[in-house]
Structure formats: structure tokens, C-alpha cells
Amino acid sequence: MKLDVTDRKILKLLQQDGRLSNAEIAEQVALSPSPCLRRLRRLEQEGIIEGYQTQLNRQKIDLGMTVFVQIKMHDHHAASVKNFEQAIHGMDAVITASTVSGSADYLLEVVASDLEDYDRVVSKLQELKMVREIESNFALRRVKTAAPLPLKRLSD
Amino acid sequence: MKLDVTDRKILKLLQQDGRLSNAEIAEQVALSPSPCLRRLRRLEQEGIIEGYQTQLNRQKIDLGMTVFVQIKMHDHHAASVKNFEQAIHGMDAVITASTVSGSADYLLEVVASDLEDYDRVVSKLQELKMVREIESNFALRRVKTAAPLPLKRLSD
DNA sequence: GATTTATTGGCAGTATATGCCAATAAATCA
DNA sequence: TGATTTATTGGCATATACTGCCAATAAATC
Structure with missing residues (x-):
């Protein structure tokens, strides 16, 4: 599967903040929300996005x-x-x-x-x-x- | 800062899926959305949640x-x-x-x-x-x- | 240049997030 | 124990966001 510049921008943004709303992503990649969401879902379905994770502070949960x-x-x-x-x-x-x-x-x-x-x-x-x-x-x-x-x- | 059982449940869920909506989290931890969101924001502000990340498939982005x-x-x-x-x-x-x-x-x-x-x-x-x-x-x-x-x- | 194909934007309905307030529950202290 | 304070919750209203559908645009193919 090919990734164009817009896909990469989406991936780059999501690596920085995995909870960005579709609306915010859309704005930053200069798309309207619907095509942006379609791209996001495709990236998920193709397995390019494997999942979303939350980073915890290890000290603060006593795993320092x-x-x-x-x-x-x-x-x-x-x-x-x-x-x-x-x-x-x-x-x-x-x-x-x-x-x-x-x-x-x-x-x-x-x-x-x-x-x-x-x-x-x-x-x-x-x-x-x-x-x-x-x-x-x-x-x-x-x-x-x-x-x-x-x-x-x-x-x- | 102390984490009670509900906070831990939230963190556990978010580690599994960092893009869960507050509504879904709330349902799974048996809270209504508003207190659940408050807890989430507190976890973020206290720095227990450091951020959200997206996991990409390394093979598929040619970093195998x-x-x-x-x-x-x-x-x-x-x-x-x-x-x-x-x-x-x-x-x-x-x-x-x-x-x-x-x-x-x-x-x-x-x-x-x-x-x-x-x-x-x-x-x-x-x-x-x-x-x-x-x-x-x-x-x-x-x-x-x-x-x-x-x-x-x-x-x- | 015409036709097909892929991608986009807008819209409507649904779902979600967010701030505020009153109600409940928990904790503290007399 | 009972009264008071404090923390936490649930519900409501509003704003924002998601989602599926359709027509319009853009790109690619022949």
C-alpha cells in the first residue's frame, strides 16, 4: 500500500499525539474532516496503524x-x-x-x-x-x- | 498523588487503547461521563499520563x-x-x-x-x-x- | 479528448465532550 | 454519635466531533 504525503502527515501528527481528533488532524493536513477520517480508517484497516497507546510516567506509578x-x-x-x-x-x-x-x-x-x-x-x-x-x-x-x-x- | 481503583482501571483501559472515548471509558469503569472525564484530565495534568502515541507497523513503513x-x-x-x-x-x-x-x-x-x-x-x-x-x-x-x-x- | 476511477467537500443525524450546578457520598471534627 | 466540611458524582445544556451518504471535483486511463 502506498502512502502519499497527506498520509504521512497524518501518521506524523498521530505519533506526536495519538488522541488528536479527526477534526484537528484534518485542519493540520488541509483536508475537510470526511476525507481525513477515511484516510485514518484506511491506515487502521491496512494495519499501518497497529494501535493507540497511552504513555504513563513510570516513576509516578511506582515502576521507576x-x-x-x-x-x-x-x-x-x-x-x-x-x-x-x-x-x-x-x-x-x-x-x-x-x-x-x-x-x-x-x-x-x-x-x-x-x-x-x-x-x-x-x-x-x-x-x-x-x-x-x-x-x-x-x-x-x-x-x-x-x-x-x-x-x-x-x-x- | 494517589490512584484509586477507578483511576487504575482508566489507565489500564487507555494503555490497551489510547483512543477510547471518554464515554466508553466511563461505561467500562461504571461512572457517568463527567466524573470520568475529570479523572482523565487530572491524570493528564498530574503527569501520570505523559501522552498518547500511535503504534505503527514498522515493516509497512519500511523500517523493518x-x-x-x-x-x-x-x-x-x-x-x-x-x-x-x-x-x-x-x-x-x-x-x-x-x-x-x-x-x-x-x-x-x-x-x-x-x-x-x-x-x-x-x-x-x-x-x-x-x-x-x-x-x-x-x-x-x-x-x-x-x-x-x-x-x-x-x-x- | 472522452471515459473511467479515485478523492474530495458538504450536509444531516448521531454521538461525544465540556462546563456548570445540585445532590450524594465520604471524611473530619466537635 | 452527630454536625460540618470536603470530595466526588450525575444530569443537563451547549458546543464540538464523528459518520455515512451524495454530488462535485480532480486525477488517471485509454
Whole structure:
């Protein structure tokens, strides 16, 4: 599916503020509300927009600790992978997880209130038999957070 | 600021769908629209809600490659830190960045269309004189993406 | 240049947001 | 406990926004 300049403007605006009303978007992209809404719905239906999320202040909801966790596995058998990933899905402190190239197998982003809370997460990970090694890298300071994805140059 | 059960329900709902209308939220938390809207505005003003974002499908906007980049610095002098972080802010392919404990100084999340595109990012990083070492860990598969932050148990 | 196709703008009806006020519920204090 | 204060709620009226439909315009195709 092709995205024209107007679509990109809409996406750019919505990345900045996901709750902009259609009327506001329409005004900013110089369209009347109805075609603008049609574009928005199409972007949603095509799956270009995957969803809308609300960013919370982690300190204020007592999840001030962020840890990047590198996991090395004993093996990569299908069963180990499946069980591990199921466990990950069940741990709500793990907010993102990817398999990665390099010396580790998985990179997780984990949130916690404090060290004690984080320790409980690590304990759970340690209980998983397919996990060989766990390295915790604590986020000390967030320099850039959830920046918008760079949409290729749009002349606006 | 204290969050009661209703506030948490609102936050939970908005993490799942950041574009829910106030009317829908109100219905789901068993409030009439006006007190619900007041709560929402308060959560925004208190900074508990930092903002609303739209999640885009990275493949579909031709940013299918995600790389976690570990950066080691030559030194940690104030000037080096400042210049490095300024450079990071200026690179829109870098969507998150943190200082971390462990052997690396910074952990970045970088998006790119392909290896060639990614190479341009690495080149820019290499040009920075305070950067000593760059390790790229390519995300091979995303297992869990931007999961909602776990709000402490709410009896709903 | 004519025809098809895609996109737009306007309109009407419906739904939603917002500010205000009275009523209710909760908390505080005598 | 009972009275008073405080916080929170629900309802109403108005303004704003969403949505589907149709005609008009613009773009693309032949």
C-alpha cells in the first residue's frame, strides 16, 4: 500500500499525539474532516496503524526501575523456545522482548518498583530450566524515550 | 498523588487503547461521563499520563530492521556526554536511548529500512570522537512488543 | 479528448465532550 | 454519635466531533 504525503502527515501528527481528533488532524493536513477520517480508517484497516497507546510516567506509578536483561539459553530446541516465550508472555514486568544476534539470545526490557521487586523477576527467570545465563543492565538515565518513527522525508 | 481503583482501571483501559472515548471509558469503569472525564484530565495534568502515541507497523513503513546498539565511550567528561547525547537527539533513527550499568555506557534502539540504511547510522555514530566502541545486536524476532505497564493489582 | 476511477467537500443525524450546578457520598471534627 | 466540611458524582445544556451518504471535483486511463 502506498502512502502519499497527506498520509504521512497524518501518521506524523498521530505519533506526536495519538488522541488528536479527526477534526484537528484534518485542519493540520488541509483536508475537510470526511476525507481525513477515511484516510485514518484506511491506515487502521491496512494495519499501518497497529494501535493507540497511552504513555504513563513510570516513576509516578511506582515502576521507576527499568532493566535491560540479556538472556542466554542452554539450547534452541523448539520446546525450549516455546516454553521460554510462553513464560515471558506471562510475566507482566517484561514489557518488551526480542531475539537478538550476538552473544545473547534474548534481550528483555523489564520494569520494577525497586531492587526487591526486580529480584522477584530475576528469580522467576532463573527458575526456567532452559535459561543458562542472565545479565542485568540497569537503565540509569533515559536519554531518549519512545521517539516517533522517522517517516521518510515529507515536504511539509 | 494517589490512584484509586477507578483511576487504575482508566489507565489500564487507555494503555490497551489510547483512543477510547471518554464515554466508553466511563461505561467500562461504571461512572457517568463527567466524573470520568475529570479523572482523565487530572491524570493528564498530574503527569501520570505523559501522552498518547500511535503504534505503527514498522515493516509497512519500511523500517523493518531494529537494532540494539551498545555504545562504549572513551571518557565520561561532561562535554563528551553532552555532545554525544545531543548527537543522539539529532538522529531520528535512534528511537530510544539510555545510559546503562554494565560494560556498555549506552544502549540504543535504532530503526532502519535495511543494512545499507543501518550502515549510515553506524557511520554517523563512528564519526563521534567520544565513542570508543559500537556493538550492534540485531533484533531477529520481536517476542513481546510494548506491553502495557503492569499497574499493581486492581480488583476488577 | 472522452471515459473511467479515485478523492474530495458538504450536509444531516448521531454521538461525544465540556462546563456548570445540585445532590450524594465520604471524611473530619466537635 | 452527630454536625460540618470536603470530595466526588450525575444530569443537563451547549458546543464540538464523528459518520455515512451524495454530488462535485480532480486525477488517471485509454
